[in-house]
Amino acid sequence: MSALRGIRVLELSESVCGEYCGKLLADFGAEIIKIEKPGCGSPTRRFGPFAGNEAGDERSGLFAYLNTNKQSLALDCTASENRATLSALFARVDVVVDDHSLSFLQGLGLDPDTLANDYPGLVLCSISPYGLNPPDERRHAEDINVFHSSGWGYHTPSNAPVDQPPLSGAGRFMPSYEAGVEAAMCVAAALYDKQDSGLGQFIEIAMQEVLASRVDYVLGQMIAGDMDVSTERSAFDLFGPAGIFACQDGYAYIWMSAPAHWDGLRQLLGDPAWMASFPERWLERECTPERVAQCRLHIGEWLKTQNKHEVAEAAQKLGLILVAVNNAGDLMASPQYQFRKFFAELDHPVLGKVSYPTVPYKLSATPAALTSPAPLLGRHSAEQLAAWLSEQANTTEATK
Amino acid sequence: MTSVKRGGPLQGVRVIELTKVWAGPYIGKLLAFLGAEVIRIESDGSLDVTRTFGVDDINKAPGFMAVNPQKLSMQIDVKTEAGVGLLMDLLKESDILIENLRPGAAKRLGFGYEQVKAVKPDIICVSMGMHGTEGPLSYQTGYAPCFAALGGLSSLVGYEGGPPAGMNVRYADSTFGAVAAYAAVIALNHRRRTGEGQFVDVSAVESMSSMIGDAIMDYSLNGTVRECDSNKHPEMAPHGVYPCRDGEWLSLAVSEANWPVLLEKMDRQAWRDDSRFANLAARKANEQALNTLIAEWTLSRDAQAVSELLQAAGIAATKSASSVDLISDQHLWARGFYHDVTSGDGESRPILGPGWHMSRGADINAAAPRLGEHNAYVLGEILGLSAEEQEKLGSSGVVR
Numbered sequence: 001m002s003a004l005r006g007i008r009v010l011e012l013s014e015s016v017c018g019e020y021c022g023k024l025l026a027d028f029g030a031e032i033i034k035i036e037k038p039g040c041g042s043p044t045r046r047f048g049p050f051a052g053n054e055a056g057d058e059r060s061g062l063f064a065y066l067n068t069n070k071q072s073l074a075l076d077c078t079a080s081e082n083r084a085t086l087s088a089l090f091a092r093v094d095v096v097v098d099d100h101s102l103s104f105l106q107g108l109g110l111d112p113d114t115l116a117n118d119y120p121g122l123v124l125c126s127i128s129p130y131g132l133n134p135p136d137e138r139r140h141a142e143d144i145n146v147f148h149s150s151g152w153g154y155h156t157p158s159n160a161p162v163d164q165p166p167l168s169g170a171g172r173f174m175p176s177y178e179a180g181v182e183a184a185m186c187v188a189a190a191l192y193d194k195q196d197s198g199l200g201q202f203i204e205i206a207m208q209e210v211l212a213s214r215v216d217y218v219l220g221q222m223i224a225g226d227m228d229v230s231t232e233r234s235a236f237d238l239f240g241p242a243g244i245f246a247c248q249d250g251y252a253y254i255w256m257s258a259p260a261h262w263d264g265l266r267q268l269l270g271d272p273a274w275m276a277s278f279p280e281r282w283l284e285r286e287c288t289p290e291r292v293a294q295c296r297l298h299i300g301e302w303l304k305t306q307n308k309h310e311v312a313e314a315a316q317k318l319g320l321i322l323v324a325v326n327n328a329g330d331l332m333a334s335p336q337y338q339f340r341k342f343f344a345e346l347d348h349p350v351l352g353k354v355s356y357p358t359v360p361y362k363l364s365a366t367p368a369a370l371t372s373p374a375p376l377l378g379r380h381s382a383e384q385l386a387a388w389l390s391e392q393a394n395t396t397e398a399t400k
Numbered sequence: 401m402t403s404v405k406r407g408g409p410l411q412g413v414r415v416i417e418l419t420k421v422w423a424g425p426y427i428g429k430l431l432a433f434l435g436a437e438v439i440r441i442e443s444d445g446s447l448d449v450t451r452t453f454g455v456d457d458i459n460k461a462p463g464f465m466a467v468n469p470q471k472l473s474m475q476i477d478v479k480t481e482a483g484v485g486l487l488m489d490l491l492k493e494s495d496i497l498i499e500n501l502r503p504g505a506a507k508r509l510g511f512g513y514e515q516v517k518a519v520k521p522d523i524i525c526v527s528m529g530m531h532g533t534e535g536p537l538s539y540q541t542g543y544a545p546c547f548a549a550l551g552g553l554s555s556l557v558g559y560e561g562g563p564p565a566g567m568n569v570r571y572a573d574s575t576f577g578a579v580a581a582y583a584a585v586i587a588l589n590h591r592r593r594t595g596e597g598q599f600v601d602v603s604a605v606e607s608m609s610s611m612i613g614d615a616i617m618d619y620s621l622n623g624t625v626r627e628c629d630s631n632k633h634p635e636m637a638p639h640g641v642y643p644c645r646d647g648e649w650l651s652l653a654v655s656e657a658n659w660p661v662l663l664e665k666m667d668r669q670a671w672r673d674d675s676r677f678a679n680l681a682a683r684k685a686n687e688q689a690l691n692t693l694i695a696e697w698t699l700s701r702d703a704q705a706v707s708e709l710l711q712a713a714g715i716a717a718t719k720s721a722s723s724v725d726l727i728s729d730q731h732l733w734a735r736g737f738y739h740d741v742t743s744g745d746g747e748s749r750p751i752l753g754p755g756w757h758m759s760r761g762a763d764i765n766a767a768a769p770r771l772g773e774h775n776a777y778v779l780g781e782i783l784g785l786s787a788e789e790q791e792k793l794g795s796s797g798v799v800r
Contacts, residue, residue, distance in 0.1 A: 003587070016614075047635060048634055048635070049617055053577050061614065061618060062614045062617065065614055065617045066613075066614075078534055087518075116759065130731060131757075135730075136711065137708045138711065138718065139711060140714055140715060140716040141716050143653075144640075144651050145652075145717065148649075148718055148719075148720040149719075149729075151721055152571070153720050154649065154720045154721055155432060155723075156557065156565075156567050156568045156571075157568065157710045165643065167557055167565065167631060167641070168641065170554070170567065170611065170612050170615070171556050171611075171615045171626070172611045172614070173614060174612070178575065178611075180753070182755045183586055183756075185582040186758060188582060188585040188586055189408075189409040189435075190758070190760075191589055192409055192588050192589050192592060195592050195593065201759045202759040203756055203757070203758050206737075207755075208753070209735070209753070210755030210756075211755075212726065212755075213574075213752050213754055213755045214575060215574070215576070216426070216429075216466050216467055217574070218466075219466075220467065220752050221462045221463060222414065222632065222726070222727055223721055223750045223751070224466070224751070226462030226465075229723040230722070230724060231647065231722040232723075236569075236723070244549070244561055244566055249565055249570060251549075252549075253547060253566070257547060279753075285489075304415065304731065312540075321542050321546060321549050322544065323546045325555050325564055325566075326550055326552045327625045328552055328615060328616045328618070328625055328626065331551075331552050332616075334537075336531050336535045336536055336538070336605075337606070340532055340534075340535055342606055342609070353618045354620050356617070356620065357613050357616045359604060360606030360609070360610050361579065361601065362600070362601040362602075363583060363586065363587060363590075363600050364534065364600075364601075365598035380549045
């Protein structure tokens with residue numbers, strides 16, 4: 001049983017945020033028709049990683065990842081001759097997801113202001129960097145810009161070296177994935193409401209606000225005047241010896257904030273002499289920069305001689321919070337990921353059999369499932385459109 | 401039915417929250433912002449660290465107030481048998497239980513999924529753990545930066561050729577909470593359709609991996625382990641964060657089409673004939689030289705002014721926002737992202753709104769609750785207990 005079986009979603013999105021939202025809904029059985037420009041398809045088809053590092057049609061790993069379980073309909077939605085078809089689809093589907101501008105939506109006859117009247121049962125979700133009416137100086141944005149307008153950029157990494165620039169997060173699309181999750185959650189909530197009320201609604205996701213809201217613990221205190229604001233890049237930081245250290249075979253992260261952690265470290269290291277010069281509760285009460293630096297130096301020297309997974313296991317058993325800094329290879333080999341079946345294999349007509357990362361939640365009654373690989377461009381054109389439109393006709397017939 | 405009517409798609413849904421710190425409270429906040437009635441269970445004997453750490457007044461704890469607006473607070477000592485009994489009575493009248501206690505703690509205390517299901521068959525239980533509830537590594541514990549390290553995210557954040565620096569230390573909890581919120585709303589959809597509840601098991605570490613899905617695909621497809629790349633982007637150059645006057649920074653992302661536009665705005669048209677920068681491939685090959693030249697141009701300029709100059713020409717650029725910039729961001733104020741809510745005492749306080757606007761959304765108007773602010777409502781109105789029975793629960797230490 002799939003939680004969203006029978007839900008119909010029209011995907012107009014052409015960026016990572018909107019395609020990821022659609023993917024999350026498709027995981028639970030929603031039927032997603034992806035509208036793609038005839039000939040070239042979604043722009044994400046032209047982004048790497050490419051299979052064998054060789055760019056080419058249907059070789060994008062990004063597109064393959066973002067569009068599992070979807071169907072592809074090649075249709076130029078900006079062409080006037082397709083307007084009537086689209087209108088019929090808008091009236092028939094439950095959800096439209098888009099990540100273009102307000103004028104794009106209005107051009108298709110999807111006006112947020114009149115949506116409730118034009119398509120009362122439709123959930124329309126728009127995802128954009130700053131909302132649909134951005135100020136002039138925010139009309140153009142890529143993920144890096146959104147990230148840096150949200151506070152995360154300026155304050156990443158923690159303990160930043162002053163001569164190096166702030167960073168843009170992990171990979172290319174972190175802000176898009178964050179926004180995609182928020183959008184999918186709102187769409188699912190609106191569908192829950194629709195089951196009861198029969199009504200759709202307009203959802204506007206602003207990526208800057210999604211990211212800024214993710215730092216509510218800090219920014220919420222700042223806006224209320226409970227925490228100092230400044231132009232310091234360390235304004236979000238916690239201080240102490242925590243951090244990433246090199247190991248023999250990679251890196252490990254160690255967290256230390258309480259006496260129990262200090263105790264665990266002592267046991268793990270075999271009570272070394274240097275620890276004796278530290279006050280017992282220094283982490284909470286006397287955490288001076290000098291002690292932090294000294295502690296980090298000693299931990300660093302020692303961790304260099306260790307293997308990350310082995311030392312993490314030993315540390316965890318002593319109550320010390322130390323973990324491996326994993327890379328993609330470590331994830332694939334992780335016994336925990338294997339146990340939870342985080343990776344699932346799909347057979348794609350061009351990419352072949354490949355393992356895909358799946359989802360971080362296991363639902364006992366309605367698990368997420370990857371059932372089909374990303375569609376080849378225009379793979380489902382005629383069949384699905386005909387089916388959807390004829391059901392439209394049937395429904396109209398039945399209500400007469 | 402729930403008594404607090406603020407509208408929104410989840411109006412009528414009652415959520416019981418047994419959570420700590422940030423990730424668990426964050427999912428509760430999102431569900432509350434979507435219109436659910438979220439009751440946080442607290443107790444004098446085990447108050448959350450965000451209520452108590454470095455705080456003068458536990459009813460006005462800044463960190464707690466930042467993450468728990470729009471919730472109710474009910475005191476139950478769940479470490480007593482009678483307390484668990486009371487919790488069970490409440491769960492019979494509820495839809496969702498959220499917990500992020502230590503792995504296995506909920507079950508040990510008597511309110512694991514099977515135990516709750518026995519009294520409330522259609523309950524949705526959301527359990528949040530670093531590695532989920534089961535598996536070979538589920539015994540391990542950690543805080544937010546550990547999730548990011550284990551999930552593969554930290555390894556991608558850092559300076560080229562250097563060790564991973566990781567995201568700002570605050571990252572991970574809220575993202576984990578958002579991912580869990582999506583899963584919870586999916587489970588609600590299923591329940592409304594079929595009457596069936598379920599167990600939702602969410603992994604913090606996998607939540608992090610889901611923010612770098614395309615990087616993991618690169619490993620899956622090509623065996624490529626991605627490394628820290630400063631702020632580089634395989635499909636754009638320039639792409640990065642550049643130093644400006646007064647220690648400010650500019651985030652900039654330039655598409656192929658915008659490269660000549662950038663040169664015009666920089667008044668560096670001569671670079672058009674420079675073979676090092678002729679096209680994307682050339683600029684990628686000479687990226688360091690390119691970045692140095694751009695930084696030389698930005699260094700003497702005002703970040704906001706440069707951003708406006710470039711935006712006017714259609715180029716994606718923003719000033720990297722410090723905490724001062726964030727709280728004075730006029731766009732965020734104008735959109736109501738920052739807005740005032742009112743406490744039970746009638747005090748007004750600004751909070752951060754959600755990352756969405758919904759045309760039929762909930763009113764977000766209530767500040768975080770005082771400890772036990774809603775004891776009488778829960779005991780009297782939800783559970784229908786007489787004043788005498790309520791008194792007894794108080795004096796016996798169950799409600800404390």
